[in-house]
Amino acid sequence: MNRIIASSLLSVLFVAQLxxxxxxxSFAQAWGQEASVTKTISQYVGWADNTxxxxxxxxxxxxxTLDVKTNARKPYTPEAKSDVTVFVKDKDxxxxxxxxxxxxxxxxxxxxxxxxxxxxxxxxxxxxxxNDLYSVDVESxxxxxxTNDGTDVIYNGWSSWVYYEEILGRSTNYKxxxxxxxxxxxxxxRFDDTKVPMFPIYVSTGQHGYLEETRYPKxxxxxxxxxxxxxxxxxxxxxxxxxxxxxDQYFGQPYWxxxxxxxxxxxxxxxxxxxKFYAVNPTDGRKQETYDEHQDSWINLDHDERIxxxxxxxxxxxxxxxxxWAHYYLYxxxxxxxxxxxxxxxxxxxxxxxxxxxxxxxxxxxxEHSATVDLYRVDYSxxxxxxxxxxxxxxxxxxxxxxxHFITTYSNVYTPPKVALLDNNGKLLRELADSKAAExxxxxxxxxxxxxxxxxxxxxxxxxxxxxxxxxxxxxxYPVVMSIYGGPDAGSVRNTWxxxxxxxxxxxxxxxxxxxxRASGHFGKQGVALMHRQLGKWEIIDYSTIAKWLKAKPxxxxxxxxxxxxxxxxxxxxxxxxxxxxxxxxxxxxxxxxSWDLYDTHYTERWMxxxxxxxxGYKDGSVLxxxxxxxGRLRIMHGDLDDNVHLxxxxxxxxxxxxxxxxxxxxxxxxxxxxxxxSKSSYDFKERVRFYYQYLLEKPVPAEFK
Numbered sequence: 001m002n003r004i005i006a007s008s009l010l011s012v013l014f015v016a017q018l019x020x021x022x023x024x025x026s027f028a029q030a031w032g033q034e035a036s037v038t039k040t041i042s043q044y045v046g047w048a049d050n051t052x053x054x055x056x057x058x059x060x061x062x063x064x065t066l067d068v069k070t071n072a073r074k075p076y077t078p079e080a081k082s083d084v085t086v087f088v089k090d091k092d093x094x095x096x097x098x099x100x101x102x103x104x105x106x107x108x109x110x111x112x113x114x115x116x117x118x119x120x121x122x123x124x125x126x127x128x129x130x131n132d133l134y135s136v137d138v139e140s141x142x143x144x145x146x147t148n149d150g151t152d153v154i155y156n157g158w159s160s161w162v163y164y165e166e167i168l169g170r171s172t173n174y175k176x177x178x179x180x181x182x183x184x185x186x187x188x189x190r191f192d193d194t195k196v197p198m199f200p201i202y203v204s205t206g207q208h209g210y211l212e213e214t215r216y217p218k219x220x221x222x223x224x225x226x227x228x229x230x231x232x233x234x235x236x237x238x239x240x241x242x243x244x245x246x247x248d249q250y251f252g253q254p255y256w257x258x259x260x261x262x263x264x265x266x267x268x269x270x271x272x273x274x275x276k277f278y279a280v281n282p283t284d285g286r287k288q289e290t291y292d293e294h295q296d297s298w299i300n301l302d303h304d305e306r307i308x309x310x311x312x313x314x315x316x317x318x319x320x321x322x323x324x325w326a327h328y329y330l331y332x333x334x335x336x337x338x339x340x341x342x343x344x345x346x347x348x349x350x351x352x353x354x355x356x357x358x359x360x361x362x363x364x365x366x367x368e369h370s371a372t373v374d375l376y377r378v379d380y381s382x383x384x385x386x387x388x389x390x391x392x393x394x395x396x397x398x399x400x401x402x403x404x405h406f407i408t409t410y411s412n413v414y415t416p417p418k419v420a421l422l423d424n425n426g427k428l429l430r431e432l433a434d435s436k437a438a439e440x441x442x443x444x445x446x447x448x449x450x451x452x453x454x455x456x457x458x459x460x461x462x463x464x465x466x467x468x469x470x471x472x473x474x475x476x477x478y479p480v481v482m483s484i485y486g487g488p489d490a491g492s493v494r495n496t497w498x499x500x501x502x503x504x505x506x507x508x509x510x511x512x513x514x515x516x517x518r519a520s521g522h523f524g525k526q527g528v529a530l531m532h533r534q535l536g537k538w539e540i541i542d543y544s545t546i547a548k549w550l551k552a553k554p555x556x557x558x559x560x561x562x563x564x565x566x567x568x569x570x571x572x573x574x575x576x577x578x579x580x581x582x583x584x585x586x587x588x589x590x591x592x593x594x595s596w597d598l599y600d601t602h603y604t605e606r607w608m609x610x611x612x613x614x615x616x617g618y619k620d621g622s623v624l625x626x627x628x629x630x631x632g633r634l635r636i637m638h639g640d641l642d643d644n645v646h647l648x649x650x651x652x653x654x655x656x657x658x659x660x661x662x663x664x665x666x667x668x669x670x671x672x673x674x675x676x677x678x679s680k681s682s683y684d685f686k687e688r689v690r691f692y693y694q695y696l697l698e699k700p701v702p703a704e705f706k
């Protein structure tokens with residue numbers, strides 16, 4: 001026994017001696033502000049054609065093409081025809097071709113145009129002005145007005161808030177109109193917010209301040225009524241799609257057919273468990289149902305990649321998780337499913353290329369492991385599935401237009417990003433770049449590992465990534481920071497390189513962990529669906545399981561586990577310091593939802609149904625329900641202009657905590673919305689540093705932060 005102990009001590013001493021011989025990261029290097037263990041490499045941004053890929057050089061920032069066979073390198077200039085931009089300046093629309101001087105298209109300095117969008121043929125620009133839809137002829141400057149009823153509650157081609165935030169997506173910037181491929185028609189949505197409750201946000205600037213009022217439907221409230229219309233570019237009476245606008249319904253992003261003769265409209269019921277596709281005739285508004293899907297839990301009304309039309313104008317590829325896992329299906333335009341392209345207990349990520357000539361589909365998926373992404377190829381028949389990438393890495397790919405080659409940027413928690421060129425059989429042709437610095441092994445780093453922890457009921461292996469302190473010693477005791485998000489199908493754990501931004505706290509002696517629960521997407525839709533009507537339940541059970549696993553380790557402090565997150569992660573943090581307070585000691589919560597009846601209809605009801613239908617679920621999922629169990633120390637931050645998760649959420653929690661006379665910290669960031677204003681980020685960072693040093697490390701804040 002004495003020999004074993006002596007041998008162990010010698011091993012520890014040997015490791016310590018090796019660590020002592022290595023260099024320590026500087027303050028800037030430990031925060032990832034200066035290069036150390038990695039170096040900047042060129043970016044490979046796409047393909048110029050089938051045999052030449054595009055490099056953005058790390059040396060000069062310029063673009064070059066490289067030949068896949070010879071590696072010959074030439075300067076690259078994008079085609080001039082693609083270099084046309086339309087934009088708004090001084091409230092008017094301008095167009096610019098290449099480096100030419102901009103041409104002004106509108107003359108309305110008192111009314112700003114929004115979302116100017118060039119027609120496919122380049123002859124017209126559509127836009128909205130005061131919630132009405134217009135276009136302007138690029139050559140003549142002639143304006144055509146399509147709608148005339150825009151008001152503060154009627155929007156034509158401009159999204160109602162809940163559609164912008166949850167359905168069409170923030171990237172649209174409220175745009176809700178779509179050119180037909182032949183440039184002869186425009187489809188648009190008309191929103192009526194008359195019955196949607198107004199939510200006031202107080203803006204404190206100036207002597208008197210003012211109210212910013214938004215039509216925001218909270219869970220159970222009336223939604224906007226929506227119509228889908230079509231207009232001819234040269235002006236015509238509006239044709240309305242044959243839907244009853246008074247029905248309690250949602251419409252997803254529509255998709256024009258290649259020949260512009262029809263448009264596919266996504267329809268969903270208020271309960272969000274029935275999705276239908278309709279082929280709508282834009283000349284008379286008649287509709288024909290082509291797809292009907294039901295799920296017991298919910299269906300996501302995706303605003304990207306649910307439907308991919310093929311150029312043959314005969315087929316489309318559908319992405320659906322109706323089997324319990326996200327997969328691709330091949331359909332004919334009349335709605336007949338021809339076959340499943342993929343299937344199994346794994347899920348697809350994104351469609352990279354459809355090779356219609358050879359009837360093959362290239363796509364990425366989380367198949368080998370839920371925390372990694374690979375590229376695959378499969379035939380239209382669903383046969384001959386082949387993995388094209390390699391190793392235990394996560395891959396980001398760019399596939400050539402003909403599918404014969406692809407570039408991958410790949411990494412894992414142990415390996416900094418590398419770039420390689422491969423052919424469509426997965427054969428490695430050459431390595432293109434490696435960000436690992438020559439001095440990588442000379443630095444003393446905190447080790448990062450990926451592994452899983454069994455759930456309490458033994459049904460799932462919960463994925464985690466841990467970064468240990470520098471010179472980690474199992475005979476010592478360390479505090480822990482657990483970073484989470486926690487939303488449905490929104491996992492944080494990916495087996496990719498994490499950079500060196502986590503190394504400062506590794507140097508300071510903090511264990512850092514990122515983890516996911518059973519409904520975070522690693523276990524498909526069947527795992528995510530466990531959250532139906534009970535947000536907050538399984539998340540806090542699984543996070544508590546991970547917390548208990550940590551605290552069972554002799555090297556984890558039993559009173560210094562901090563959990564932190566923003567938005568849904570803020571909700572989970574507040575829930576952890578109340579419902580889960582036996583397992584969590586500290587929390588830093590950004591912009592938290594504290595009760596689901598305070599959040600919007602479409603997001604909340606997708607998981608929870610309405611408060612009227614599921615009162616117990618709303619009660620069980622509210623932080624306010626468990627405020628009497630609060631202990632530890634919680635820091636809450638919120639922007640006073642947050643139009644997404646309203647400050648009302650934090651205010652109600654603060655009211656409950658102060659009534660209990662318990663200690664907590666609160667910071668309101670004036671002028672900030674859901675993401676804090678850049679002017680506040682430096683202060684917010686220093687306050688997080690202060691919190692860590694005060695409560696986890698119990699040391700003064702170092703001079704570098706002052």
